[in-house]
Amino acid sequence: MSDLMNLIGRDLRLAVREGGALGTALGFFLVVVAMLPLGLGPDLNLLSRIAAGILWIALLLAALLSLPRVFESDHEDGSLEVLATGGLPLELVAAGKSLAHWISTGIPLALLAPVLGILLNLDLAAYPALIATMLAGTPAVSFLGAIGAALTLKTRRGGLLLALLVLPLYIPTLIFGISAMSAATMSPGAFGPSFAILAAISLASVVVGPIAAAAALRIQLQ
Amino acid sequence: MRLIAENLTVERGGRTILSGLSFLAGAGEAVVLVGPNGAGKTTLLRTIAGFIRPVSGSIRLEGGQTDTTVAEQAHFIGHANAIKAHLTVRENVRFWATYLGGPREAEARVDLALQHFAISGLGEFPAAYLSAGQKRRAGLARLLVAVRPLWLLDEPTVSLDAASTKVLGAAVNAHLEGGGLVIAASHLPLGFARSREFDVAAARGIVPA
Numbered sequence: 001m002s003d004l005m006n007l008i009g010r011d012l013r014l015a016v017r018e019g020g021a022l023g024t025a026l027g028f029f030l031v032v033v034a035m036l037p038l039g040l041g042p043d044l045n046l047l048s049r050i051a052a053g054i055l056w057i058a059l060l061l062a063a064l065l066s067l068p069r070v071f072e073s074d075h076e077d078g079s080l081e082v083l084a085t086g087g088l089p090l091e092l093v094a095a096g097k098s099l100a101h102w103i104s105t106g107i108p109l110a111l112l113a114p115v116l117g118i119l120l121n122l123d124l125a126a127y128p129a130l131i132a133t134m135l136a137g138t139p140a141v142s143f144l145g146a147i148g149a150a151l152t153l154k155t156r157r158g159g160l161l162l163a164l165l166v167l168p169l170y171i172p173t174l175i176f177g178i179s180a181m182s183a184a185t186m187s188p189g190a191f192g193p194s195f196a197i198l199a200a201i202s203l204a205s206v207v208v209g210p211i212a213a214a215a216a217l218r219i220q221l222q
Numbered sequence: 223m224r225l226i227a228e229n230l231t232v233e234r235g236g237r238t239i240l241s242g243l244s245f246l247a248g249a250g251e252a253v254v255l256v257g258p259n260g261a262g263k264t265t266l267l268r269t270i271a272g273f274i275r276p277v278s279g280s281i282r283l284e285g286g287q288t289d290t291t292v293a294e295q296a297h298f299i300g301h302a303n304a305i306k307a308h309l310t311v312r313e314n315v316r317f318w319a320t321y322l323g324g325p326r327e328a329e330a331r332v333d334l335a336l337q338h339f340a341i342s343g344l345g346e347f348p349a350a351y352l353s354a355g356q357k358r359r360a361g362l363a364r365l366l367v368a369v370r371p372l373w374l375l376d377e378p379t380v381s382l383d384a385a386s387t388k389v390l391g392a393a394v395n396a397h398l399e400g401g402g403l404v405i406a407a408s409h410l411p412l413g414f415a416r417s418r419e420f421d422v423a424a425a426r427g428i429v430p431a
Binding site for chain 1: 234271272273274275290293294296297298300301302303304305306307308309313317318320321322324325361364
């Protein structure tokens with residue numbers, strides 16, 4: 001257990017020191033959301049109707065940008081091999097690194113979303129739901145994304161392949177994230193079920209993601 | 223304690239690299255794998271470290287802990303140093319000390335390892351600013367921060383100068399005296415006491431094409 005905390009602590013420290021990954025993801029999120037109103041025109045009703053969808057899709061794309069870094073640097077500098085000879089099972093290594101990715105990228109993206117909601121004239125009543133759904137949904141983004149990151153580890157410029165592999169896995173999160181959001185503004189009673197399913201998807205991916213990622217890492221280590 | 227590899231057959235990319243290879247390494251003995259490029263030295267080391275699963279055959283550490291794998295009782299020094307450029311030398315070595323050897327008295331082990339490889343003075347430097355040889359020494363410091371009976375060294379002296387090669391030799395010799403095992407692949411003389419050469423090319427059971 002202390003090994004796991006140690007690994008997460010190191011990854012978070014590296015995320016802070018390197019800085020670039022988070023900056024790029026947040027910057028991309030901001031630029032995509034800021035450009036859409038320019039393309040769609042100043043129709044405030046239209047914008048507030050599609051705001052939730054835009055924020056979710058932009059968040060998924062921004063998170064996708066930062067995914068290759070989950071395992072890439074550890075693979076390049078040989079750390080992954082040494083991590084594999086440690087007492088910690090590779091599944092927990094993958095889980096720890098996914099969790100560090102969520103803390104260092106998923107949470108900041110989720111917290112930036114309400115700020116960007118202002119640009120899209122998001123309904124004020126939807127803000128609590130926006131933060132809640134994004135915090136509950138982003139673990140799935142990190143833990144499922146780790147599978148793709150592990151699979152494309154040795155692929156040169158594997159970013160596009162990573163997107164093809166991982167984005168379909170995000171569809172359930174997207175559907176229930178959006179449905180929880182629209183329920184929050186239109187029929188508050190329906191928020192609970194959608195939100196519960198969204199959280200369940202995240203919990204399932206916390207279990208499935210590391211197991212699949214570890215299997216992929218074992219192949220990559222060969 | 224003995225490392226026993228029996229009848230190892232290893233394939234990579236559909237090509238058989240090792241076929242029916244058997245070998246034995248006893249406690250206090252350094253086995254130096256020799257052979258031309260492509261003979262399968264690295265493949266053999268990576269197989270022992272558990273990264274490559276052999277098609278057939280077995281590797282076991284007789285007299286070692288029975289509830290852990292051979293890999294968990296081994297230090298693997300590969301071509302890369304497992305050193306993070308954005309962490310200081312001390313942070314790097316401390317991470318491996320706690321990860322591989324547990325949190326107890328980790329700081330003392332780190333001090334000892336840094337001292338041995340003569341990088342104590344560089345402890346607070348970010349590893350990004352180290353020379354290739356200094357990075358290598360920081361990577362090798364991992365050997366001393368956690369007690370593991372089996373050392374797997376793949377070209378350990380790459381980018382080391384003569385003095386540092388001697389320092390590595392001293393660490394290996396101390397490890398051997400304590401009853402440890404060392405398996406190293408190298409083209410250069412390593413200066414290990416009680417070492418024995420093992421020709422992978424001759425033993426791998428494949429007639430060269």
